[in-house]
Amino acid sequence: MDKQGSNSFRKHIRPQHIRAGTLRFRATFCLGGLSFLAFIVLTITGVLLMFYYEPGDRAFASLSELDSALPYGGLVRSLHFWAGQLMVVSVFLHMVRVVWSRAYRPLRELNWVTGVALFGLTVILDYSGYLLRGGQESGAAASVGKNLLKSLPGGKVLATVFFGQPSPLNGSTLSMFVWHIFILAGIVGFLQMFHFWRIRRSGGVRPL
Amino acid sequence: MDPIKSEKIPLIELQVREYISTFLWLGLLFGLAAGVKVPLDSSPEVVAVSVAKAPWVFGAIQWLLQRWPVWLSAWVLPLLSTAVLIALPWWGRKVGKKWAWISFLTLSLVWAGLTLLYLFMG
Numbered sequence: 001m002d003k004q005g006s007n008s009f010r011k012h013i014r015p016q017h018i019r020a021g022t023l024r025f026r027a028t029f030c031l032g033g034l035s036f037l038a039f040i041v042l043t044i045t046g047v048l049l050m051f052y053y054e055p056g057d058r059a060f061a062s063l064s065e066l067d068s069a070l071p072y073g074g075l076v077r078s079l080h081f082w083a084g085q086l087m088v089v090s091v092f093l094h095m096v097r098v099v100w101s102r103a104y105r106p107l108r109e110l111n112w113v114t115g116v117a118l119f120g121l122t123v124i125l126d127y128s129g130y131l132l133r134g135g136q137e138s139g140a141a142a143s144v145g146k147n148l149l150k151s152l153p154g155g156k157v158l159a160t161v162f163f164g165q166p167s168p169l170n171g172s173t174l175s176m177f178v179w180h181i182f183i184l185a186g187i188v189g190f191l192q193m194f195h196f197w198r199i200r201r202s203g204g205v206r207p208l
Numbered sequence: 209m210d211p212i213k214s215e216k217i218p219l220i221e222l223q224v225r226e227y228i229s230t231f232l233w234l235g236l237l238f239g240l241a242a243g244v245k246v247p248l249d250s251s252p253e254v255v256a257v258s259v260a261k262a263p264w265v266f267g268a269i270q271w272l273l274q275r276w277p278v279w280l281s282a283w284v285l286p287l288l289s290t291a292v293l294i295a296l297p298w299w300g301r302k303v304g305k306k307w308a309w310i311s312f313l314t315l316s317l318v319w320a321g322l323t324l325l326y327l328f329m330g
Contacts, residue, residue, distance in 0.1 A: 014219060018222055067248060074245070082241050083237060086237065095293075099308065102300075105297065113294055127263055127265060133249050138249055148282045151282070170252040
């Protein structure tokens with residue numbers, strides 16, 4: 001995007017003036033913006049965790065060391081975990097608010113569909129993060145998920161592409177790591193930008 | 209539209225609210241992170257313990273899986289619910305605001321209720 005293009009996108013997302021009605025707290029409860037804030041915190045803490053975390057066989061050991069030996073390692077992991085849980089809850093509550101205020105009505109249908117997709121992807125991101133913890137619980141959760149995918153026609157290939165080859169005692173694999181930090185997080189980031197752009201286009205308030 | 213609601217105001221008034229919400233939310237997050245320790249899972253190096261624990265976001269599906277067939281619990285019911293959600297703007301127009309809200313609320317309460325059932329009685 002050239003400079004003029006990026007300027008006009010910025011002004012579209014952040015116009016100099018907005019409608020007074022959209023500022024009422026009850027119009028949004030700030031839930032969309034707080035979901036985005038959770039995503040920002042998740043991105044920052046996720047990047048910090050990537051410096052130390054090793055997917056695969058060493059996943060549990062690397063998290064254990066990060067928790068106990070690295071200064072503030074436990075706090076960063078804790079922030080990442082809680083931001084993830086808060087994001088799932090705030091996206092869901094945001095959907096409840098949208099239905100309550102009928103903000104899915106014409107002109108905003110596409111944004112509603114994008115929002116539903118974002119909710120689904122947020123849940124899957126949370127699940128993939130759970131598998132990356134690398135303990136026995138994550139191994140059990142990966143086995144269940146893999147078997148569910150395998151029950152579909154052609155699901156064996158899908159299961160291998162998404163889960164890799166997890167052991168029953170460790171759900172962390174390189175495939176899952178790539179899905180979690182690049183593919184799923186990338187799609188969620190892109191869809192959020194599209195979501196905000198559509199909100200402005202339909203004349204609604206900015207996300208927060 | 210109400211003339212007061214449609215009145216144009218400068219962006220800074222929105223930004224002030226954004227900053228306040230951000231600080232409050234970050235306060236809650238840091239409070240949770242500092243106060244509630246996130247435990248590690250059971251080590252894969254030790255003797256296997258019996259764990260078939262789903263993350264809470266999939267608790268409802270896990271609860272259904274323990275009772276009903278896979279095709280119904282893991283695929284038909286979740287996909288049907290998603291389809292109902294996606295189509296809400298279109299069928300909501302036909303049934304009206306009240307019924308759209310009641311249907312959405314019922315669907316949400318069923319899934320949230322199953323999640324709570326799994327968490328506390330699963």
